[in-house]
Amino acid sequence: MSRLLRNLYMGVIAVILIAPLVVIAGISLNATKFLSFPPKGYSLRWYVEIFADSGWFGALQNSLIVATGSAALAVSIALPIAYCLWRYRIFYARVLFSLGVTPFVLPPVIMALAFLLFFTTVEVHGKMINVVLAHGIFLTALPLITVSLGLESVQREMIEAGQTLGADDVTVFRTVTLPIVRPYMISGFAFAFVLSLNEYIIAFMTVGFTVETLPIKIFNALRYGYTPVMASVAVVFILVNVLIFGLIARFGDLPKLLGAWSARDE
Amino acid sequence: MASVAASEVSSRPGGERGRWVLPIFPTVMIGIFFVVPFALIVAVSVAHQNPAGYYEPAFELTHFRRFLSSIFINTALFSVGVSALVACICLVLGFPFTYFITRLARRHQVFWLVYILAQLSLSEVLIAFAWQVLLSKTAGVANILVWLGLLERSVSFYPSFGAVLLALTYLVLPFSVLILYPALSRLEPDVTEAARTLGASPLRTFFTVVVPILRPAIVATGITMFVFTLGAVLVPQVLGRPSHWTLSVLITDQAIFQSNMPFAAALAIFLLTLSMALVGVTMWINKRAEIKT
Numbered sequence: 414m415s416r417l418l419r420n421l422y423m424g425v426i427a428v429i430l431i432a433p434l435v436v437i438a439g440i441s442l443n444a445t446k447f448l449s450f451p452p453k454g455y456s457l458r459w460y461v462e463i464f465a466d467s468g469w470f471g472a473l474q475n476s477l478i479v480a481t482g483s484a485a486l487a488v489s490i491a492l493p494i495a496y497c498l499w500r501y502r503i504f505y506a507r508v509l510f511s512l513g514v515t516p517f518v519l520p521p522v523i524m525a526l527a528f529l530l531f532f533t534t535v536e537v538h539g540k541m542i543n544v545v546l547a548h549g550i551f552l553t554a555l556p557l558i559t560v561s562l563g564l565e566s567v568q569r570e571m572i573e574a575g576q577t578l579g580a581d582d583v584t585v586f587r588t589v590t591l592p593i594v595r596p597y598m599i600s601g602f603a604f605a606f607v608l609s610l611n612e613y614i615i616a617f618m619t620v621g622f623t624v625e626t627l628p629i630k631i632f633n634a635l636r637y638g639y640t641p642v643m644a645s646v647a648v649v650f651i652l653v654n655v656l657i658f659g660l661i662a663r664f665g666d667l668p669k670l671l672g673a674w675s676a677r678d679e
Numbered sequence: 680m681a682s683v684a685a686s687e688v689s690s691r692p693g694g695e696r697g698r699w700v701l702p703i704f705p706t707v708m709i710g711i712f713f714v715v716p717f718a719l720i721v722a723v724s725v726a727h728q729n730p731a732g733y734y735e736p737a738f739e740l741t742h743f744r745r746f747l748s749s750i751f752i753n754t755a756l757f758s759v760g761v762s763a764l765v766a767c768i769c770l771v772l773g774f775p776f777t778y779f780i781t782r783l784a785r786r787h788q789v790f791w792l793v794y795i796l797a798q799l800s801l802s803e804v805l806i807a808f809a810w811q812v813l814l815s816k817t818a819g820v821a822n823i824l825v826w827l828g829l830l831e832r833s834v835s836f837y838p839s840f841g842a843v844l845l846a847l848t849y850l851v852l853p854f855s856v857l858i859l860y861p862a863l864s865r866l867e868p869d870v871t872e873a874a875r876t877l878g879a880s881p882l883r884t885f886f887t888v889v890v891p892i893l894r895p896a897i898v899a900t901g902i903t904m905f906v907f908t909l910g911a912v913l914v915p916q917v918l919g920r921p922s923h924w925t926l927s928v929l930i931t932d933q934a935i936f937q938s939n940m941p942f943a944a945a946l947a948i949f950l951l952t953l954s955m956a957l958v959g960v961t962m963w964i965n966k967r968a969e970i971k972t
Contacts, residue, residue, distance in 0.1 A: 415881045419779050426776050430798055433809030433849070440818060448818050490708050493701040501698045509702060512709050518958055520910030522927040523947045526934055527716035530723055530944070550712045582697050611802035614912045614927075618935065628804045635808055635917065647805045654797040662789045671792060672861030 434651055441644035448639055459645035469642055472630040476610055479544050479626060484556075484605035486549030488598055491556035496586075499564040510557065517554035524551055525618035532619060539623030544616050548609045555608065556601025559670060563597025564590070596665045603657050610653065720951075724944035734941050742945035751929070755949065758925040762908035765847045766901045772848075773855035774897065778889065780856070781864040792860075799853035807917040810846040811837065814918070842918040847911055851904050858903055862896035895968035899961045906954045926950050 444454030463469045494513055498506035516524050528547040537543060567590055575585040613628040621629055627646060634643045661667055727737035745751070780791045813819050814836035824830040836842055866889065874884040890897070912927045924932075926946060934943035 422775060423779050426772065427794070430794070430849075430853070433806070433813050436813050436818070437805070437809050440812065448812065448815070486708075490705045494705045497698065497701050503698065505702060509705050509709065512713060513705070516713055518906070519954055520906065520927055520950055522910060522912055522930050523720070523951050523954075524716075526930060526943055526947050527720050528712075529934060530719040530940065531712070531716035534719060546712055550708065553709075607800045611800050611805075613802055613804050614931065618931070621935075628802045631802075631808065632804045632913065635804070635811070643808060647808065650805060651797065651801065654800050655793065658793045658796040658800075662793050667789050667792050668785060668864065671857060672864075 437644050437647045437651075440641060441648050443641055443644075446641060448641075459641040460649075462642045463646055463649065466642065468625070469630065469646065472625045472627045473646075475541065475624055476627040479541065479548060479616070480606045480609040482545040483548030483552060483609045484602045486545065487552045487605040488556045488560075488602050490549065490553045491560055491601060492598065495557055495560040495564055496590075499561065499567075510561075513557045514554040516551045521551070521612070521614050522618075525615040528615060529618045539620045541620065541624050543619045544624065544626070547615050547619050548605075548612060551612070551615055552605040552608055555604040556598065559597045559601035559604065560594060562670065563594040567593050597670075600661045600665050600670055603661050607654055607657050611650070720944045720947055723940050724948050726941045726944075728939055728941045742942045745942060746945055746949060751946075754924060754929050755926055757923070758909055758927075759953075761844065761847065761923075761925065762905045764844065765851055765908045766904035768844075768848050769852050769855040769904050770897060770901050773852055773900075774859060775885075777856045777859040777863050778885070781860065781866070782868075788864075792857075795853045795856050799857060803850060803911060803913045806846060806850050807913045810842065810849065810914075811917055814842050814845075837918045838920045838923070840919065840923055843915050843923050846914045846918050847908055850911060850914060851907055854907055855900055855904050858900045859896060862893055862900075866892065895964045899964045899968075902957050902961045902964075906957050909950065909954060 440448060441459055442455045442457070443459070444456040463473065491513060494506055494509045497503060498510055524547070528543070532538065532543050571589050572585055575589050580588070611628060613632060616624075616626045617629055617632075620626075625633070627650070631643050631646060634640055658667075661670070722736070723734060724742060725738050725740065726734040727739055728734050728742075746755075780788055783791070814821075816833050816835040819833075819836065821830060821833040821836065825833050870888060870892065871884050874888045875881070879887065909925065910927055911925060912931055915923050915925050915928050927950070930943050930946045930950065933939045933946065
């Protein structure tokens with residue numbers, strides 16, 4: 414009985430979570446240009462349009478470049494901090510860690526405003542690099558957390574053994590630490606990539622009027638006129654999200670990355 | 680030198696270099712692109728706004744005083760109220776849901792986690808768009824209600840407070856699940872089993888054993904959800920009336936459309952102080968919980 418109730422409850426929440434997505438998927442297949450659900454006739458033309466329409470395709474390209482660049486930047490900032498904290502246990506690394514996590518914890522509009530003020534002050538307006546830097550800083554928290562988690566699973570005895578055998582720090586890092594930490598770096602990259610892809614307000618405030626990323630393009634369409642391409646792009650987004658998190662789950666230990674504990678880990 | 684303890688190893692000449700070289704890049708990046716922009720917010724919040732729409736260096740508190748005038752205080756109070764409400768709803772809905780997930784086999788947990796993560800990373804733009812469609816006159820649930828005979832003819836359910844509340848809850852719920860997940864998954868099954876063996880019903884076990892043990896996690900999650908809701912920018916704009924705007928929307932509006940940077944910065948400082956205080960409380964709760972266990 415309680416089992417039935419449990420499944421029922423989980424089912425209801427799952428349905429509520431997915432309902433809006435089903436509606437979006439439905440209207441993305443609509444044959445007509447006007448908003449209607451259930452769809453009037455089916456067609457894939459709005460998916461073709463993402464690639465055929467230069468506006469949408471350009472936004473897609475921008476988003477992919479920004480997401481790749483900022484995720485790489487986030488990892489490159491996070492890795493040395495996490496490593497210093499773990500390897501040398503210096504107080505300064507702890508300070509950097511806190512500073513690295515803070516932008517992500519605050520309401521994003523604060524960072525958005527900070528970046529807007531910064532780029533206007535240094536007079537670099539509307540360049541794509543602005544949003545890459547902004548997202549990179551904003552998302553540093555994610556690889557910082559995953560990489561720190563990964564480093565904790567490196568046994569210090571192995572490091573000592575390497576040093577006893579005469580390897581210097583760089584060699585030990587390359588041959589012992591890196592292989593263990595690499596999956597965590599990749600998950601950190603993937604988390605940052607997905608969040609950058611979906612981020613709106615920071616991108617809007619830094620480059621909103623010159624570089625259109627997909628969320629900006631979708632919001633503009635939402636404001637200034639409906640087009641079914643919004644729906645098809647949304648579906649592509651959802652699929653990318655599922656794909657990336659599915660990959661993390663497939664190649665990494667997702668429950669552990671998210672902080673679960675099990676007897677197996679110890 | 681053959682068997683040096685890990686902490687001593689770093690004092691060798693070879694280990695010294697990394698200690699000084701490695702933090703350089705993060706320091707430069709965080710310094711230039713986080714600390715400086717942040718300091719700018721503070722500096723601009725006390726700058727002078729001239730009528731032409733530009734600001735010049737000064738030290739005046741006009742923008743803070745303006746914020747304390749009635750209309751903007753209402754926005755702040757509304758933001759706090761709606762965020763608290765959303766945080767509570769998310770806890771009530773999310774806690775049992777997360778609890779059930781953690782009791783599943785690890786393989787099934789992964790499925791649910793991917794489901795939740797994909798949801799959670801969904802852009803606020805898409806969530807606002809999806810609910811706009813769902814609550815619309817032409818393609819929304821109203822049509823289903825008409826078909827069921829519950830409504831005479833289709834209506835639009837937005838802009839309204841209900842629509843804002845619904846979409847915000849939808850936006851934040853996956854986060855509450857994800858934040859509760861570690862704490863709940865660390866709950867030993869022995870504890871609940873003991874209660875069951877002693878004859879407690881599942882519901883009773885849940886409320887008298889599970890909830891009290893996890894009280895710190897619940898409070899911390901509630902606060903995090905609160906801060907997260909404060910950050911929503913698009914949902915109140917798309918699904919609400921101007922009276923449903925939150926501080927985040929107001930900041931965006933002042934900065935971009937009213938070109939009043941100093942006022943936007945002053946508002947941001949208020950939002951910042953509020954969130955930092957709350958994040959501080961969460962960290963304190965987590966620390967205390969860690970010491971206890």
